[in-house]
């Protein structure tokens with residue numbers, strides 16, 4: 001797809017970060033956008049900003065951890081807005097993991113899997129049948145993470161496990177649709193090439209009360225990219241970040257170029273991926289991936 005004019009782009013997690021930037025970038029390309037999020041205030045603010053820029057913008061509260069919520073979003077897109085040609089399964093959270101893996105609360109595991117894993121499954125189940133039935137070229141981009149898809153950061157095993165799981169799903173979906181010569185193209189979108197400065201460090205702002213961290217859980221003390229920058233500086237390392245607008249431009253280019261892997265990799269990640277696969281092939285000790 002080269003021309004996005006008039007096409008409807010549905011974006012989960014559209015109120016903030018990568019999703020918000022995607023909405024602006026696609027709107028600037030002439031697409032109509034339907035942004036969906038649990039953060040109702042963020043959703044309204046983003047929609048108002050999009051409308052200010054002249055974008056034909058719609059919003060709907062949607063909790064990706066619930067299938068009915070995604071079904072309702074797909075119904076809006078197809079029954080009320082004439083069908084969708086771009087779908088971004090993008091909503092994601094980080095539960096702020098700290099301490100030993102065996103001490104993590106089930107609330108952290110469940111909330112993260114509900115959003116990052118089940119959110120993608122629910123999006124696929126709600127949108128794929130309608131996209132296939134539409135019979136026209138359409139694109140489904142699933143936001144993954146190199147942390148899980150390519151390497152395993154030992155400090156974030158819950159998040160990593162969700163992103164490893166959806167990578168398997170994304171690859172299988174891509175191969176199944178490609179083998180059927182489906183008009184629906186699948187993309188694995190990896191925000192980067194560096195840590196993207198978004199709201200993900202403060203996902204607790206949308207944490208449901210039923211998954212609240214138990215009293216006394218260890219804290220990371222990191223609620224923003226700035227906090228991480230300070231911590232890394234303290235350890236003598238430099239944090240380089242990417243702006244989410246850059247991710248949106250990379251995503252648009254990747255869709256236009258028909259790429260499955262929309263994955264700008266920095267040299268450090270490439271080295272870590274090679275070291276990981278060497279360790280698998282040689283059955284040598286695992287290297288320890290670092291953020292620096």
Ligand SMILES: NC(=O)c1ccc[n+]([C@@H]2O[C@H](COP(=O)([O-])OP(=O)(O)OC[C@H]3O[C@@H](n4cnc5c(N)ncnc54)[C@H](O)[C@@H]3O)[C@@H](O)[C@H]2O)c1
Pocket residue numbers: 012013014015016017018019036037038039042062063064065090091092093115143144145146190191192194195196197198199200201203206244
């Ligand atoms: N920031 C990074 O460095 C980075 C790197 C790799 C991958 N990612 C992925 O990018 C995606 C977007 O995250 P971001 O970095 O823009 O963070 P963000 O916090 O700025 O945006 C995520 C959005 O998802 C929404 N959300 C959370 N739970 C939801 C739910 N149950 N239903 C619907 N919406 C929900 C949030 O309200 C928020 O608006 C995520 O999948 C994340 O894992 C981010």
